[in-house]
Amino acid sequence: MSNQLEKVKELIELRNKARLGGGEAAIEKQHAQGKYTARERITMLVDEGSFEELDMFVQHRCTNFGMEKKQYLGDGVVTGYGTIEGRLVYIFAQDFTVIGGSLSETMAMKICKVMDQAMKMGAPIIGINDSGGARIQEGINALSGYAEIFQRNILASGVVPQISGIFGPCAGGAVYSPALTDFTIMVKGMSYMFLTGPKVVKTVTGEDVTQEQLGGATVHASRSGVTHFAVDTGEDGITLIRKLLSFIPQNNLEEVPIKKTDDPIDRLEDALNDIIPDSPNKPYDMYEVIGAVIDNGEFLEVHADYAQNIIVGFARFNGQTVGIVANQPKCLAGVLDINASRKAARFVRFCDAFNIPLVTLVDVPGFLPGTGQEYGGVIVHGAKLLYAYGEATVPKVTVTLRKSYGGAHIVMSCKQLRGDMNYAWPTAEIAVMGGVGAVEVLYAKEAKESPDPASYLAEKEEEYTKTFANPYNAAKYGYIDDVIEPRNTRFRIIRALQQLATKKQTNPAKKHDNLPL
Numbered sequence: 001m002s003n004q005l006e007k008v009k010e011l012i013e014l015r016n017k018a019r020l021g022g023g024e025a026a027i028e029k030q031h032a033q034g035k036y037t038a039r040e041r042i043t044m045l046v047d048e049g050s051f052e053e054l055d056m057f058v059q060h061r062c063t064n065f066g067m068e069k070k071q072y073l074g075d076g077v078v079t080g081y082g083t084i085e086g087r088l089v090y091i092f093a094q095d096f097t098v099i100g101g102s103l104s105e106t107m108a109m110k111i112c113k114v115m116d117q118a119m120k121m122g123a124p125i126i127g128i129n130d131s132g133g134a135r136i137q138e139g140i141n142a143l144s145g146y147a148e149i150f151q152r153n154i155l156a157s158g159v160v161p162q163i164s165g166i167f168g169p170c171a172g173g174a175v176y177s178p179a180l181t182d183f184t185i186m187v188k189g190m191s192y193m194f195l196t197g198p199k200v201v202k203t204v205t206g207e208d209v210t211q212e213q214l215g216g217a218t219v220h221a222s223r224s225g226v227t228h229f230a231v232d233t234g235e236d237g238i239t240l241i242r243k244l245l246s247f248i249p250q251n252n253l254e255e256v257p258i259k260k261t262d263d264p265i266d267r268l269e270d271a272l273n274d275i276i277p278d279s280p281n282k283p284y285d286m287y288e289v290i291g292a293v294i295d296n297g298e299f300l301e302v303h304a305d306y307a308q309n310i311i312v313g314f315a316r317f318n319g320q321t322v323g324i325v326a327n328q329p330k331c332l333a334g335v336l337d338i339n340a341s342r343k344a345a346r347f348v349r350f351c352d353a354f355n356i357p358l359v360t361l362v363d364v365p366g367f368l369p370g371t372g373q374e375y376g377g378v379i380v381h382g383a384k385l386l387y388a389y390g391e392a393t394v395p396k397v398t399v400t401l402r403k404s405y406g407g408a409h410i411v412m413s414c415k416q417l418r419g420d421m422n423y424a425w426p427t428a429e430i431a432v433m434g435g436v437g438a439v440e441v442l443y444a445k446e447a448k449e450s451p452d453p454a455s456y457l458a459e460k461e462e463e464y465t466k467t468f469a470n471p472y473n474a475a476k477y478g479y480i481d482d483v484i485e486p487r488n489t490r491f492r493i494i495r496a497l498q499q500l501a502t503k504k505q506t507n508p509a510k511k512h513d514n515l516p517l
């Protein structure tokens with residue numbers, strides 16, 4: 001064998017060794033836990049044969065605690081680039097088979113390299129987390145590695161989409177990388193995220209809590225809102241990343257590719273003409289309205305289990321991606337509260353950063369009253385949503401279906417927050433407040449003096465409702481651009497979006513804004 005052939009053989013052997021990560025036993029352990037390895041996850045994620053791995057020969061430099069004897073080619077992370085539906089993406093996937101995927105200085109270097117590359121190329125970054133956290137033997141060097149990654153997460157925010165799949169443990173300060181990214185996906189029973197684990201919790205607070213209770217997928221999807229998605233299996237997580245990417249652009253200077261649709265733009269939905277119940281206190285399901293107006297009913301909901309009084313997610317109109325924000329009358333009457341405001345504000349800001357038009361469907365009775373909300377700072381949290389809509393310069397189409405009262409009316413993408421097209425159904429009620437509350441303020445004295453206060457107030461309420469609980473008062477002043485037939489909503493939204501395709505609007509120059517945090 002010639003010298004050259006021998007060297008090629010050696011290269012092939014080294015590559016094969018690197019591809020084994022922490023070795024066969026560790027791979028088997030990973031599989032026994034129902035988990036895929038980093039390389040298997042990447043293979044499932046990208047278009048077949050498209051992955052190009054980088055830094056396969058990187059090794060850690062730590063010599064503490066005998067670490068010089070624990071060497072693995074590529075260290076504990078697989079990095080590189082590939083395509084998803086033909087579009088370039090950069091990927092890092094922590095390899096739990098190598099020292100528990102714990103983060104070393106050199107692993108951080110590898111991760112930072114693909115992040116820098118993604119920024120230069122304007123392509124999304126997908127991080128797959130499955131790690132025991134900072135590599136303890138490396139001390140401060142591991143911490144500095146995390147800080148390097150966080151800094152890049154921050155600079156990439158709003159420039160290229162960043163998606164975090166949590167497919168195993170993600171503990172300690174390590175959680176801050178996913179928290180800085182745009183979307184987090186967790187797998188039920190497999191992933192957990194917490195700043196301090198159950199043992200520390202027990203020592204400090206005395207609470208007995210399991211990993212799942214403290215930071216499992218269900219908890220973070222429904223209670224903390226830390227994760228946007230909770231899926232059943234690792235495969236579902238990978239499929240979801242691919243689907244999510246289909247709705248978002250490569251970077252903040254590009255638009256999302258149009259997905260051709262066979263759903264007619266002028267499809268009439270007769271059921272929408274009769275969906276609003278006669279009683280204003282009766283709910284209906286906003287999902288039915290969303291499903292009826294978007295292309296083929298295909299809705300990718302974000303934060304589905306968190307703050308269910310507001311619905312946010314991606315859909316398409318005539319093939320064009322939009323972000324939908326909709327109050328849900330079926331949950332807490334669609335009221336705005338702290339969690340709903342935070343959830344929707346974050347979504348609106350993502351869409352605005354990435355050129356995705358916003359379609360807002362309004363049926364909101366107001367903000368949730370009470371000390372719980374006030375002490376929790378609903379004023380500031382509500383302001384986040386108000387701010388997000390007001391600063392957004394993407395096309396904004398609003399349809400008011402029923403209630404739109406008070407401060408909540410303003411917050412939900414009203415005309416004066418630079419709403420581009422504001423439509424209302426004939427069932428809309430756009431006013432300062434609902435009838436009951438209004439007459440109690442306006443006629444409290446007269447009611448007291450009347451022989452029958454209850455019927456006096458009922459009469460006044462009817463008068464108030466007749467005057468104000470309609471869309472025409474707002475339309476009279478041009479705050480509503482048109483009152484539309486509900487069954488024609490899809491067509492009107494599509495027409496509006498077509499009209500707004502060339503919209504150009506800028507905000508005043510500033511270093512950055514001061515969003516109420």
Ligand code: HXC
Nearest residue numbers: 099100102131132133134135136137146169171172173174
């Ligand atoms: C070094 C680690 C490690 C770590 C795991 N390993 N975590 N090595 N540093 N942080 C090693 C284990 O020693 C073991 O090595 C191998 O990885 C597999 O781990 P196991 O414990 O056998 O796996 P499992 O039973 O599945 O348990 C997984 C685990 C546990 C729950 C994640 O490993 C664990 O508790 N790790 C420590 C977690 C932690 O406290 N990390 C520091 C957090 S603080 P061998 O050789 O036996 O195979 C932090 C600060 C970040 O991260 C700050 C950023 C700002």
